[in-house]
Amino acid sequence: DIVMTQSPDSLAASLGERATINCKSSQSVLYRSNNKxxxxxxxxxxxxxxxxxxxxxxxxESGVPDRFSGSGSGTDFTLTISSLQAEDVGVYYCQQYxxxxxxTFGQGTKLEIK
Amino acid sequence: EVQLLxxxxxxxxxxxxxxxxxxxxRFTFSSYAVSWVRQAPGKGLEWVSTINGGGDNTYYADxxxxxxTISRDNSKNTLYLQMNxxxxxxxxxxxxxxxxxxxxYWYFDLWGRGTxxxxxx
Numbered sequence: 216d217i218v219m220t221q222s223p224d225s226l227a228a229s230l231g232e233r234a235t236i237n238c239k240s241s242q243s244v245l246y247r248s249n250n251k252x253x254x255x256x257x258x259x260x261x262x263x264x265x266x267x268x269x270x271x272x273x274x275x276e277s278g279v280p281d282r283f284s285g286s287g288s289g290t291d292f293t294l295t296i297s298s299l300q301a302e303d304v305g306v307y308y309c310q311q312y313x314x315x316x317x318x319t320f321g322q323g324t325k326l327e328i329k
Numbered sequence: 330e331v332q333l334l335x336x337x338x339x340x341x342x343x344x345x346x347x348x349x350x351x352x353x354x355r356f357t358f359s360s361y362a363v364s365w366v367r368q369a370p371g372k373g374l375e376w377v378s379t380i381n382g383g384g385d386n387t388y389y390a391d392x393x394x395x396x397x398t399i400s401r402d403n404s405k406n407t408l409y410l411q412m413n414x415x416x417x418x419x420x421x422x423x424x425x426x427x428x429x430x431x432x433x434y435w436y437f438d439l440w441g442r443g444t445x446x447x448x449x450x
């Protein structure tokens with residue numbers, strides 16, 4: 216199974232600050248034949264289901280504010296929130312879909328406002 | 330509105346059974362693989378099972394293999410999860426989630442609100 220490890224486990228940042236969450240996979244999730252990284256990011260606000268933010272490591276889902284961006288390739292990935300807003304509080308998960316038996320998620324990063 | 334709506338959760342004793350349902354609306358249900366993903370209280374996301382659009386390919390996490398059965402009725406736009414031999418560690422909020430692109434097993438672009446399963450005596 217591909218193990219996904221996020222860092223940090225929790226993060227507190229001030230409004231307007233940049234917030235960065237890292238995700239590392241135990242093996243590459245880059246599919247060489249199409250040069251795509253099979254990596255997604257989700258946001259989960261308290262009491263809500265996960266919401267897709269980013270797929271293919273860097274493609275923003277429709278309706279997601281452009282302050283959210285994804286980067287990285289192979290085994291190392293980053294979710295960046297360029298200017299933190301109050302509504303961004305929640306838990307963020309990375310997920311690999313390179314192998315789907317099983318799909319695996321990172322353990323989550325809890326983002327709070329300082 | 331495109332949505333998934335889970336039901337069927339509840340309190341069940343260890344060793345008992347429960348059947349979850351997930352009703353889909355406003356998209357061509359039969360074209361998409363769908364999955365169950367669970368979240369234990371205060372914990373992260375754990376994939377449970379996936380079924381393809383036609384219903385003839387199914388996949389399970391090792392933790393539920395042999396105890397849970399995923400199925401779908403495309404005529405009713407509904408996904409099911411039959412859970413047998415339930416254990417305390419199966420206690421979780423169970424989400425159904427739709428794969429983003431027809432015919433693939435990619436990321437999930439639509440999630441239901443979940444149904445809570447509690448296994449306790």
